[in-house]
Amino acid sequence: MIKAISKLDNPLIEDMGLKTHKDLKEVCKEFEALFIKELLNQEKDKEDHSFFGNESGSDMIRYLFNERISILISRSRGMGIGELLYKSLKGVIR
Numbered sequence: 001m002i003k004a005i006s007k008l009d010n011p012l013i014e015d016m017g018l019k020t021h022k023d024l025k026e027v028c029k030e031f032e033a034l035f036i037k038e039l040l041n042q043e044k045d046k047e048d049h050s051f052f053g054n055e056s057g058s059d060m061i062r063y064l065f066n067e068r069i070s071i072l073i074s075r076s077r078g079m080g081i082g083e084l085l086y087k088s089l090k091g092v093i094r
Contacts, residue, residue, distance in 0.1 A: 020093065031081070037070035
């Protein structure tokens with residue numbers, strides 16, 4: 001699917017304002033952070049509530065924690081999803 005997208009003259013890339021490879025790489029890192037955050041949020045029901053507690057606001061604290069951790073993971077080496085996506089789509093940027 002990604003290979004098919006990268007072969008198209010895709011106006012979506014232009015609509016997103018992706019004019020340089022740096023812009024595309026940044027969007028790919030943001031996508032990876034979002035993906036990681038969703039993985040972390042799926043663990044919400046499985047985890048012991050001792051770290052975040054059961055008080056009101058604990059869900060918001062968990063959400064903010066997961067969001068920040070996912071950004072930090074994607075900005076470091078990440079899981080490779082952003083880099084794979086970038087390599088697949090870099091041919092779209094002229």
